[in-house]
Amino acid sequence: MGKPHVLAIPCPAQGHVIPMMELSQCLAKNGIKVTFVNTEFNHERVVKAILDTEKINELISLVSVPDGLESAEDRKDPGKLTEAMRKVMPLKLEALIEEINGTPGDGITCVLTDFFMAGALEVAEKFCVKRAAFLTAAVTLMALTINADKLIDDGIIDEDGTFLKNEMIQLSPSMPKMSTTHFGWTCFPDPTLRKIIFHSLFQNNTSAKLAQHIICNSSNELEPWAHTFIPNCFQIGPLLASRRLGKSTGYFWPEDSTCLDWLNQQPENSVIYIAFGSFTIFDQIQFRELALGLELTNKPFLWVVREDIIQDIDGAYPEGFKERVKNKGKIVNWAPQQEILSHPSIACFLSHCGWNSTIECVSNGIPLLCWPHFGDQFLNQSYVVDHWKIGLGFEKDEKGIIGREEIKNKMEKVLGDGKYKMRAKELQEKIIDGVEEGGRSRKNFENFIDWIKEN
Known part of the structure; x- marks a missing residue:
């Protein structure tokens, strides 16, 4: 039997690709093979930038799938990109997994997706492989997102995510206060875009329930309330390549050293x-x-x-x-x-x-x-x-x-x-104590590795 093989799928944004690549390098360092899936547009940028940096681990393969947009279309329009990817990504991921599984002893054993790309977990379920989600943001953001229906019931936002009152709220007394004008989706001034983003997040919540394991690039020291509020979310951060791996990679632009x-x-x-x-x-x-x-x-x-x-x-x-x-x-x-x-x-x-x-x-x-x-x-x-x-x-x-x-x-x-x-x-x-031997983040990461390697 071959090595455990993870299909890693980041959101197509720089702030999501980098931590997913850092996590992939950590997995590879622990003997796990990783196929890293960028969109075709971002794949080209990452490969071009990586020429000026260190080579990635030999256990990581970089591949790409279409994002559903034409080459000249604006990929900084999050609404357009979100809708295009929702239409094309599931079938493209299915085809990719089937292609990889065609090599004896090299099949995908786990799909690891960005938490906000949880639709990929539905594809993983079809192939009966392990399903994990990786949150590259603060756990508070996930807590806010998965409580969107409660925010609607409490009259804080409407069914399209628009805030009904300009006020400060707390999901729990130990969490930071948040302005309703600064929710992750209410910051977009265009109401059509705001609606697209909010309904995408709402739909994502349903898919995220398929995750057997949720990990996040945070720590108990940064967000001590997190595991109590969301028991199935395990903090493994900070995933600093400079401390664990030597040099980061996955950038969209060549670095000026x-x-x-x-x-x-x-x-x-x-x-x-x-x-x-x-x-x-x-x-x-x-x-x-x-x-x-x-x-x-x-x-x-x-x-x-x-x-x-x-x-x-x-x-x-x-x-x-x-x-x-x-x-x-x-x-x-x-x-x-x-x-x-x-x-x-x-x-x-x-x-x-x-x-x-x-x-x-x-x-x-x-x-x-x-x-x-x-x-x-x-x-x-x-x-x-x-x-x-x-x-x-x-x-x-x-x-x-x-x-x-x-x-x-x-x-x-x-x-x-x-x-x-x-x-x-x-x-x-x-x-830093949390990622050292015996620290909580370190233990959570080691447990995640063990889970991936279990038959």
Whole structure:
């Protein structure tokens, strides 16, 4: 009999692909074969970017399936992508499993899907293989999603997910408060898109019940209430490749590693790191205020600016900005974030507060400045600011802009008040203990490995 063989299926977004790849590398390190399924569009990007990084484990195979969109269609439209994938993915996954199973002794023994792609579990059930779901977000987000019907019954949202009152709620006294305007689906201003996303999540809840095992990239130290509230969700995080595996992979863009050489030349605990993930878009006014805010701090900074973060990227910067900051700042298209956050020169992280970025930051004891844009990022900010107290958010002016002075002032407060760094370091120690020998996350992961290997 061959090795256990896992079919790993991430959501087609950078913040989901990276942790699924990290988990896949952990599985491969434990002798489990993994076939990693990206959409054709993302597969091409990952393979291209991986040429500039270390090779992935020999037990991991990268394959692809269509996402249902034409090559020129907009894959940053979540509604269009969600509907297209719902139509084509099940049949494509069935065909892929049948093809793999055609090789004697190499058949799929377990389907491991992103929790928000739980429709793949229905395919797994047809083939009578093990079924597992992986949550790449905070457990609170899953708790909110699976309680959507209760939110409707309580009159908090309507049947299309639209909030009926602008209020703060808590699912339990130990959980962070959440604004109804900042639920994962209510952040989309377009009502049609909001409806599509909400009903997709609602449908996903039904499919997720097929999971025999649910694991998440979180820890008891970050969300101590989680296992009590959702008993079948086991925390195995943080899945930091830099600690367990050596180097992360699965990025959509080639990394600019020159920033590491630049960091080596900066004083310890001096650099502001700024990055907004793979989806955030800026308008020109806000982009310029951010640039001028960084300049006002007069501190060294490393700023990740994707080519598509704003229209007309070359003309987006304030006049003379690059020349004025050339001795203080470095700007790159994409960066090896885990290596950056573990670098001794980093003092704080200005982030969109995606869960990956948040958990990577706290795992390195770095204070945060929170600039959420959509989805679960507002929930993650509430963890950082209100629960863990390791960072601050920003206030917008009457025009909805975060001004340069606000940026400068909040940076100075986080950098100047040692309590943020102290609490960040204390939280780091707790969560790292969880993944060491005997820690709860470590035990949960080992139990998951044993479950996959059982006949």
